[in-house]
Amino acid sequence: MHVLVGQGRFAEAHALVSDAFVERNGSAGYLLRSWVLTQERRPAAAREAVDWALAIAGPAEAADVFVLAGVVLLSLDEAHAALTVAVRASGADPDGWEPSVLLSDVYRRLGRVPDAIAAARRAVAVAPYEAEAQVALARSLSAGRGLTGRLPRRHRAEHESAVERALTLGVDPGQLTAPRGGAVVGGIGFSVFCAVQIYRAETGSAWAIVVAGAVFASLALLIAVLLRIGTRRSGVSARHRLGGIRATTRTELAGDDWLWRIGAVQVGALLPLPMLLSTGLVADRAWRGHGWPLWAAMTAVTAGFCGVLLTLLGARWWYGAWLARRMVRYGRLIAVQLVVAGGLAAGTLALTAHGDAPRWEWVALAAAHLAWAVLGASVALVLVWRIQLKRHQAPLSG
Incomplete structure (x- = not known):
């Protein structure tokens, strides 16, 4: 009907x-x-x-x-x-x-x-x-x-x-014809657009902070609106709906030895993003000639590691302690990500404290942040594809 x-x-x-x-x-x-x-x-x-x-x-x-x-x-x-x-x-x-x-x-x-x-x-x-x-x-x-x-x-x-x-x-x-998921594509596109705008702002640090705050406030507002729309459509509160999705996800991953590995790869792919938008922003501003003072760089490092920590705590909250521990140990992906994040943060603080570091060093540090994020996403895509392939072949070989 x-x-x-x-x-x-x-x-x-x-x-x-x-x-x-x-x-x-x-x-x-x-x-x-x-x-x-x-x-x-x-x-x-x-x-x-x-x-x-x-x-x-x-x-x-x-x-x-x-x-x-x-x-x-x-x-x-x-x-x-x-x-x-x-x-x-x-x-x-x-x-x-x-x-x-x-x-x-x-x-x-x-x-x-x-x-x-x-x-x-x-x-x-x-x-x-x-x-x-x-x-x-x-x-x-x-x-x-x-x-x-x-x-x-x-x-x-x-x-x-x-x-x-x-x-x-x-x-x-x-x-x-299947729906194309315009809301998801639009959300990803909006996120990429906002990130580009942060890096394109070539004025001082204050403007960069204002732009970053406006970006994340807009994203939070967008998420809240989407949750509200979903609540009205389903007639179920966002809290209960989210709890049901989380419970179903945990049950599904606990019963499938391949799906939690995909989740581990996806969590690992997210970890470079907080540092890209914090210490990566410091490096980007410095090679453009708008260097940040040491206190601001330390604040960015702290914010970046807080973002990494929130990502890991969010994975623990979503997947549960047992699955989260398995994900953290899987292939040492997350351990490698944390080591690289620490190295980039240390490099950012060292160059900032130096005061008159050559421009090429800042260029290399900014490029390392970007390459780390792009390489992490690319490796994640390949690993997810390989895990999916093994997952579908497993019943046939068993």
Whole structure:
């Protein structure tokens, strides 16, 4: 149903899922009620009905119940909660195509495109003549488009085949394109723009501090607005929603020996950024002829290490102490990052204390900050790709 459905139709549907109907049909009754409430744009009541349905669902509940619950949760923008339900649906019907379609949709919403493609391929293999399976495959493949908007070469033929079959089965062409995640791309672009503006400001240190403060205040405001919008859409408070996402993430990583390694690489890739925007800024200003006094450089070093510490504490809070310890020890990535951060900070303080250091030394130090950040991000991409490759090959080799 769409929003254009008349109020009379909604009234009839709502009357159908009465308390007596729900009591007779158990989980299925609650889920039908939640679907009707979702169409009526009552997200809080719809989420409550889903929670009741899952609470009374037994271990042998039909997979259709969990699939419907996952669809409703996705419509409420609760992708992490839908992931847990999708896994239960797959357990209830390991050979079914509908749980695989749900998993594909959930993984795609979470940005896990390789997993979304793998789930969609399972659905197509089981039910090649089901339109929803072909749509899931086409959308998951199209979600892998790069910044240029083109599909990877290895996916083009498969994507064309999935689209052709879906159209043959009567699918609306508008359903075959996955959302491009404009909000995420826009947020990353805004962050990069702000960082560039900090480095382009060629006046004194005071202006640089003002610009940096305005940038981070704008980012905080943007995050707050996005959280508020998500809260209104889902009907669940930001605090409870964040807690649910964190709990689901911990459970998922604890049960997958590869995912926590990806998390460790991602945490390591973030560590150069606080120093790039603190001591890196000091070095950048110095070679441009706007050197900072020693007290200001010491303040920047302190701020940079506080940023690194907050990143590590944030990982511990998000992933839990047990997983965080494993991440810190993984491949000594974070240890290397901390050593490099200490070296860059020491170099910044040493050149500042020297007072009349040659310009080329400041240029080298600024370039080292930038190279460290770029190299860290590049290595992280390669490592994540290799871990994903091993993760998908592990079941086949086992």
